[in-house]
Amino acid sequence: MRAWGLALVLMAGLLGSACSDRADAQATQTQAAPADGSPYVLQGTQVWTVPDPVSGREYEIFVSLPASYATSPNRRYPVLYVTDADYAFPIIRQIARRVNLEGPVVEEFILIGLSYARGDNPVASRNRDYTPTPNGPRRASSTLHGGGAAYQTYLKTQVLPFVENRFRADPTQRVLLGHSYGGLLGAQILFTEPNLFKAYVLGSPSFWFDKRHIMTMEADYARNHRDLTADVFMYIGAYEVPGDSRRNTEVDMVGDLRTMERVLTSRNYPGLRVRSTVLEDEDHLTVAPVGFTRALMAVLPAQP
Numbered sequence: 226m227r228a229w230g231l232a233l234v235l236m237a238g239l240l241g242s243a244c245s246d247r248a249d250a251q252a253t254q255t256q257a258a259p260a261d262g263s264p265y266v267l268q269g270t271q272v273w274t275v276p277d278p279v280s281g282r283e284y285e286i287f288v289s290l291p292a293s294y295a296t297s298p299n300r301r302y303p304v305l306y307v308t309d310a311d312y313a314f315p316i317i318r319q320i321a322r323r324v325n326l327e328g329p330v331v332e333e334f335i336l337i338g339l340s341y342a343r344g345d346n347p348v349a350s351r352n353r354d355y356t357p358t359p360n361g362p363r364r365a366s367s368t369l370h371g372g373g374a375a376y377q378t379y380l381k382t383q384v385l386p387f388v389e390n391r392f393r394a395d396p397t398q399r400v401l402l403g404h405s406y407g408g409l410l411g412a413q414i415l416f417t418e419p420n421l422f423k424a425y426v427l428g429s430p431s432f433w434f435d436k437r438h439i440m441t442m443e444a445d446y447a448r449n450h451r452d453l454t455a456d457v458f459m460y461i462g463a464y465e466v467p468g469d470s471r472r473n474t475e476v477d478m479v480g481d482l483r484t485m486e487r488v489l490t491s492r493n494y495p496g497l498r499v500r501s502t503v504l505e506d507e508d509h510l511t512v513a514p515v516g517f518t519r520a521l522m523a524v525l526p527a528q529p
Contacts, residue, residue: 267315274343275387277379282345286384287314287338290392294335303334303398303525304388306380306422308407309351310338317402317517324518329527335394339384355406357413357442360435373413380414381421397423400524404428404513408459412439412485415455416446424456424524428516429465429509432481443485447492454496458523459486460516462507472508479503 259266271288287310291302307313317336324330341350352361352368359371388394399422403411408430415425416439432439446453464470465478482501489499500523504515 267318270318273387273391275383277383279379280375283343284379284384285340285343286310286388287336287340288388288392289314289318289336291333291335293333294393298393301393301395303332303400304337304392304394305334305400305402305521305525306337306339306384308339308355308401308403308410309405310340311347313402313404313407313513313517314338316514317521320514320518321521324521325527331521332525332527334398334400334525335388335392337384337388339380351406355403355410356434357409358435358438360438362434373410374417376410377414377418377421381418385421400424400426402426402428402517402520403430404516405509406431406434409434409439413442415453415457416442419453419455422455424458426520426524427457427459427482428520429461429478429512430459430482430485431478432485433476433478437481440485440488443488451494452496453489453492453494455498456524457489457497457499458520459499459501460512460519461501461503462509462512462516463503463505464508465512472511474509478509 267289269289273286273288274283275286276283293300294302305317307317314336321331321334321336341347342354349368352365352370353372354376355373356370357373359369361368361370385396385399389396401411401414401422401424403409403426405428408427409432411425411427412430412432414421430439459482461479461482463479464472465474466480467473467475467477482503486499486501489497502519504512504519507515
């Protein structure tokens with residue numbers, strides 16, 4: 226698999242001080258000696274091309290199978306799909322390995338990273354694919370927005386069938402994790418086709434997008450439905466509010482998240498479980514690794 230550059234630096238900062246000798250041994254014991262100067266490779270991962278026949282774009286999915294996959298041929302596993310795979314996939318993979326070192330904390334799962342379109346600028350790819358309307362922020366007016374519905378169709382008709390035909394995936398145990406615009410995409414799917422996934426992790430979700438259009442989508446869903454069967458976990462950094470620090474955001478993302486949770490709770494949907502956490506001393510960029518950890522423990526707890 227490709228070299229990871231910045232993502233590996235992020236992992237080192239997140240995990241370095243907490244690494245035990247046993248953990249380090251586990252991470253390296255199966256690696257063959259590489260040639261000097263060759264790229265670092267994430268051992269035991271796979272990359273598959275899954276094109277979108279409608280748009281003609283080519284996307285890749287990154288795959289990491291659980292440790293017991295080869296020795297448990299009759300077992301099917303939950304699948305965690307994560308957006309922005311270039312940075313999120315290697316971090317989540319390592320977190321899942323680490324938290325279980327002293328005993329099961331998180332259930333074993335198949336990890337699927339959803340990449341940006343091949344050949345696209347990553348920012349342009351996510352601006353287009355993860356947003357529900359073409360009304361992007363003024364600072365990004367030169368890039369295309371509003372392809373979320375088309376990307377959702379691609380996930381439903383191409384990615385999910387590919388994964389479930391090729392791997393021992395449990396289709397009743399799908400989880401979608403997205404951060405920022407990825408969290409906005411997750412909310413869009415939640416309010417249009419909630420049964421696509423069993424659980425949704427909405428991390429620092431960009432509910433502010435297009436004058437909080439996602440609240441309109443929520444209201445439209447509520448107007449026509451009496452239940453919403455899903456497990457929803459949301460996280461956000463305490464600095465994601467307006468303020469004087471360079472770590473603050475321009476909009477009250479914490480307030481938006483709390484509003485969403487309050488509205489969803491008020492619907493009294495029998496099948497909905499919704500939880501959130503505000504993580505102290507974290508901002509929109511630093512919160513992801515901590516949020517990922519909390520999310521895994523919340524939506525994929527180890528079975529007793």
